[in-house]
Amino acid sequence: MGRGKSGHRGGGRGGRGGRDRDRDSRGGHRPYQTFPEVRKENSRLEQYYNTVLGLPEDEKADFWAALRRDLPNSFRFCGSKGHALAVKRLLQTRYIPEITRITHEGVAVEPPQPVPWYPDSLAWSMTTPKNVVRKFPPFAAFQKFLVSETSVGNISRQEVVSMIPPLLMDVRPGMTVLDLCAAPGSKAAQLLEMIHRGEEARIRQVIRTFSGDDVRTEDAHEDAHEDEAAKLEADPGDDGRATGLLIANDADYKRSHMLIHQLKRLSSPNMIVTNHDATMYPPLRIPNPENPSKPSYLKFDRILADVPCSGDGTLRKNINLWKDWTPGNALGLHLTQVRILVRALQMLKPGGRVVYSTCSMNPVENEAVVAAAIERCGGPEKVEIIDCSDQLPLLKRKPGLRKWQIMDKSARLWSSWAEVEEYTKSTEDGIAPGRLVSSMFPPVAGSDCADLPLERCMRVYAHQQDTGGFFITALHKKAEFKAKPEENRKQPAKNARANGQAPAGKRPLEEDGKEEAGVKKLRLSEEPTTDESAAAETATEANTEVEPKAEADAVATSANGEAVEEDGPVETGAPQPTDSNSGTPQTATTPAAVADNTEQQQEEQQQQQQQPEPRRKQEGPYEEPFKFLPPDHEVIKNVAEFYKISPRFPSDRYMVRNALGEPAKAIYYTSALVRDILVLNEGRGVKFVHGGVKMYVKQDAPSADVCRWRIQSEGMPILHGYVGAERVVVLRKKETLRKLLVEMFPKIAGDGWRRMDEIGERVRDLALGCCVLRVEPGVEDRDEDFSEHMALPLWKSFQSLNLMLPKEDRSAMLLRIYNDTTPLINMGIQRDNNASAGLPAEEKDAEMKDEAAAAAAREGQAAEEEAAAPAAEEGDGPADVELPDAPAPAPEAEAEGEVAVAAAAGGEESTA
Numbered sequence: 001m002g003r004g005k006s007g008h009r010g011g012g013r014g015g016r017g018g019r020d021r022d023r024d025s026r027g028g029h030r031p032y033q034t035f036p037e038v039r040k041e042n043s044r045l046e047q048y049y050n051t052v053l054g055l056p057e058d059e060k061a062d063f064w065a066a067l068r069r070d071l072p073n074s075f076r077f078c079g080s081k082g083h084a085l086a087v088k089r090l091l092q093t094r095y096i097p098e099i100t101r102i103t104h105e106g107v108a109v110e111p112p113q114p115v116p117w118y119p120d121s122l123a124w125s126m127t128t129p130k131n132v133v134r135k136f137p138p139f140a141a142f143q144k145f146l147v148s149e150t151s152v153g154n155i156s157r158q159e160v161v162s163m164i165p166p167l168l169m170d171v172r173p174g175m176t177v178l179d180l181c182a183a184p185g186s187k188a189a190q191l192l193e194m195i196h197r198g199e200e201a202r203i204r205q206v207i208r209t210f211s212g213d214d215v216r217t218e219d220a221h222e223d224a225h226e227d228e229a230a231k232l233e234a235d236p237g238d239d240g241r242a243t244g245l246l247i248a249n250d251a252d253y254k255r256s257h258m259l260i261h262q263l264k265r266l267s268s269p270n271m272i273v274t275n276h277d278a279t280m281y282p283p284l285r286i287p288n289p290e291n292p293s294k295p296s297y298l299k300f301d302r303i304l305a306d307v308p309c310s311g312d313g314t315l316r317k318n319i320n321l322w323k324d325w326t327p328g329n330a331l332g333l334h335l336t337q338v339r340i341l342v343r344a345l346q347m348l349k350p351g352g353r354v355v356y357s358t359c360s361m362n363p364v365e366n367e368a369v370v371a372a373a374i375e376r377c378g379g380p381e382k383v384e385i386i387d388c389s390d391q392l393p394l395l396k397r398k399p400g401l402r403k404w405q406i407m408d409k410s411a412r413l414w415s416s417w418a419e420v421e422e423y424t425k426s427t428e429d430g431i432a433p434g435r436l437v438s439s440m441f442p443p444v445a446g447s448d449c450a451d452l453p454l455e456r457c458m459r460v461y462a463h464q465q466d467t468g469g470f471f472i473t474a475l476h477k478k479a480e481f482k483a484k485p486e487e488n489r490k491q492p493a494k495n496a497r498a499n500g501q502a503p504a505g506k507r508p509l510e511e512d513g514k515e516e517a518g519v520k521k522l523r524l525s526e527e528p529t530t531d532e533s534a535a536a537e538t539a540t541e542a543n544t545e546v547e548p549k550a551e552a553d554a555v556a557t558s559a560n561g562e563a564v565e566e567d568g569p570v571e572t573g574a575p576q577p578t579d580s581n582s583g584t585p586q587t588a589t590t591p592a593a594v595a596d597n598t599e600q601q602q603e604e605q606q607q608q609q610q611q612p613e614p615r616r617k618q619e620g621p622y623e624e625p626f627k628f629l630p631p632d633h634e635v636i637k638n639v640a641e642f643y644k645i646s647p648r649f650p651s652d653r654y655m656v657r658n659a660l661g662e663p664a665k666a667i668y669y670t671s672a673l674v675r676d677i678l679v680l681n682e683g684r685g686v687k688f689v690h691g692g693v694k695m696y697v698k699q700d701a702p703s704a705d706v707c708r709w710r711i712q713s714e715g716m717p718i719l720h721g722y723v724g725a726e727r728v729v730v731l732r733k734k735e736t737l738r739k740l741l742v743e744m745f746p747k748i749a750g751d752g753w754r755r756m757d758e759i760g761e762r763v764r765d766l767a768l769g770c771c772v773l774r775v776e777p778g779v780e781d782r783d784e785d786f787s788e789h790m791a792l793p794l795w796k797s798f799q800s801l802n803l804m805l806p807k808e809d810r811s812a813m814l815l816r817i818y819n820d821t822t823p824l825i826n827m828g829i830q831r832d833n834n835a836s837a838g839l840p841a842e843e844k845d846a847e848m849k850d851e852a853a854a855a856a857a858r859e860g861q862a863a864e865e866e867a868a869a870p871a872a873e874e875g876d877g878p879a880d881v882e883l884p885d886a887p888a889p890a891p892e893a894e895a896e897g898e899v900a901v902a903a904a905a906g907g908e909e910s911t912a
């Protein structure tokens with residue numbers, strides 16, 4: 001499937017480009033052209049890193065040799081821990097033994113290896129060359145498994161080093177977490193898994209306690225294997241359901257939809273996707289139980305700032321960087337990176353943790369950013385660098401740099417800002433070399449940050465364990481602070497100042513109430529750019545208001561929707577105001593970044609934000625609003641009645657996505673906190689693009705007694721424990737499940753139910769409509785491949801059953817549980833051709849209606865599952881038909897999963 005799909009997409013995308021490229025101006029065919037291989041050389045790159053990284057001489061050769069080698073392929077088993085471990089076990093027991101038997105040219109082939117420092121060996125990497133992979137059948141089987149499990153979201157292709165930052169965040173269930181630059185979402189997926197850790201086991205415990213019902217009779221031994229987090233104390237607030245929150249944000253609208261595609265697979269009601277420039281992330285209102293009339297604002301326990309960067313740690317996979325690398329790439333990102341980190345620290349709770357990371361090796365994007373942000377946030381008194389040396393002990397790393405040099409655009413090296421100032425004094429125009437600003441340099445002696453323990457930052461280089469390069473730092477917020485305005489707003493020569501010191505005649509924000517007041521007059525969602533920066537600066541100082549530049553403009557300026565690889569070099573979403581003469585950044589103070597985060601100040605900002613924004617430009621299509629249904633809504637009551645849903649399951653968290661607030665196509669479910677955030681921030685200019693899990697989908701029903709809202713498979717894990725026994729079918733035998741997976745419409749009318757073994761009588765007697773198929777492997781049927789408990793939606797119609805799963809889920813399950821690649825059978829079609837030929841007219845009619853309803857259900861489901869683009873997936877307004885003009889799944893998102901995994905197993909070349 002990966003091959004076919006990727007071929008199709010590649011053909012589609014390359015189709016136009018390919019045809020155009022291959023034709024000359026008269027439409028004739030040009031001779032086939034090949035492009036020269038990129039030479040993995042770049043003298044400035046080599047000069048800079050040989051100088052600045054301080055690697056011992058004997059390591060330098062290894063460092064460069066590793067960067068010139070292809071990157072091993074890597075992947076991670078994802079989803080809930082129990083499930084991830086089950087899928088991993090298949091790799092170890094079914095595929096690796098076969099691969100290990102292969103010898104190539106007399107040498108044993110190296111099978112995939114677990115990443116030693118990743119918990120529970122859930123991350124793997126493989127170095128097998130493609131020619132070997134292509135040659136041997138055990139690899140073909142392994143490739144099928146990888147592709148199949150990736151398509152259903154059980155395996156995520158992710159670069160090994162990119163897995164580090166979430167592991168240093170110490171996320172625990174119940175926490176509020178923000179991922180500021182999240183697309184395409186591999187780290188966000190890790191964070192979401194952490195928030196849900198132990199949830200399934202906790203819910204089982206709770207349900208057993210309140211119902212006495214043996215929801216999962218044979219779970220005792222599994223529970224014993226679950227870790228500490230499964231204990232109810234880990235997240236007690238909501239009957240064991242996860243109460244935590246992940247907000248995944250990206251400034252790029254298209255990329256925020258890649259994020260949805262990636263995260264939706266985890267079916268989390270605790271997740272929201274937003275689309276904002278992180279430097280100006282808006283404060284979010286939450287309820288204030290002490291004073292309900294006065295809103296309070298959300299502060300986060302953990303924030304990930306995996307910022308846009310020049311990406312030279314990815315030289316091994318983005319080989320064009322060898323020719324494209326210039327020192328200017330990193331310089332142009334430094335100020336945005338500082339702003340994002342400052343904003344992150346502002347939004348953090350005291351006691352909370354920010355992890356800052358880049359896939360760049362350049363200190364100007366790393367240690368310099370950390371030092372500059374800490375300096376602006378009040379120094380080490382307020383923010384400290386966490387010593388992570390005891391974390392992930394098997395991960396080889398190097399300490400952060402305390403001293404470094406900056407390479408300017410003309411490849412000249414500078415050691416300090418003082419040196420730059422000295423130079424600029426001697427020039428005629430007094431302008432510093434392009435793009436250099438004081439915060440790029442190591443903190444100077446005597447400044448607050450002079451003794452920052454920057455060695456606690458973590459650097460990972462390619463040669464240490466055959467990975468990409470990465471930089472990670474964990475910061476702890478000790479206390480609230482008022483952020484200082486940026487220092488780098490003026491050219492240095494005429495008003496020279498030492499790094500870390502306020503410019504002459506101007507005091508830092510904390511000492512200068514006037515300036516602060518002036519700053520606050522700017523709207524939060526505005527970023528003065530280019531020409532406006534000077535005006536904004538003047539306005540800030542003169543305490544006057546300026547005409548703002550819309551935030552949407554700012555986002556469009558830079559986060560231009562171009563597809564980039566995860567952790568690859570990206571455009572910054574924040575504008576880079578430059579002086580038209582010198583190209584030197586003329587940074588305006590961003591209001592969100594300078595205002596502190598006391599509730600009152602946030603409220604003021606909010607009030608300003610609520611003012612009309614005449615110049616605001618909407619990027620991307622209109623997003624349907626999120627409207628919550630009252631618990632006594634007819635549809636909610638009807639659903640609760642039909643499925644006999646326990647009153648323990650909350651009925652005040654259901655929402656729809658249309659302006660009328662009436663259920664039309666789909667009903668979503670969210671956690672309580674997600675609901676509060678969506679409700680309290682409606683109409684405040686916050687760009688929510690996704691939230692909630694699709695729980696019920698509207699469905700033609702064969703009679704008035706049948707609920708027209710079927711349970712969607714992604715809502716099943718959340719709901720099934722609360723569904724009454726009347727609407728539950730328990731399946732224990734492996735072969736019965738196989739029939740339901742292979743046959744699309746197994747017949748149960750007449751004597752057909754007898755074929756369904758242990759569930760036959762139950763489904764014969766069950767009232768029509770949707771029910772929960774609870775798969776609980778029986779003792780005698782239980783084996784290693786058939787041991788997981790599942791809850792799946794099953795539809796009973798007059799004539800047949802239909803397991804309501806997308807085809808790729810069925811196929812993946814067949815492969816996983818039965819090692820079976822049998823094509824799926826549409827028994828309905830077969831029956832039309834054979835058995836039903838002799839039926840009386842009315843029975844034929846009933847059968848046809850029955851089939852039509854089931855087919856509609858199936859097709860509805862398949863269409864939903866296929867539509868990865870949420871603009872259509874989530875719109876359920878009356879104007880929409882189901883998935884009207886759903887754009888194709890974000891090609892980059894899919895390509896990343898499938899094509900690349902195919903490549904991982906030596907199949908298709910990655911086209912990214």
Ligand SMILES: C[S@@+](CC[C@H](N)C(=O)[O-])C[C@H]1O[C@@H](n2cnc3c(N)ncnc32)[C@H](O)[C@@H]1O
Nearest residue numbers: 181182184185186187251277278306572573574
């Ligand atoms: C290194 S990538 C993030 C990778 C991601 N954390 C992951 O693990 O999949 C940086 C992301 O930042 C986004 N971005 C760029 N400028 C931004 C800004 N000012 N605010 C928020 N996001 C931004 C880019 O669109 C890009 O998706």
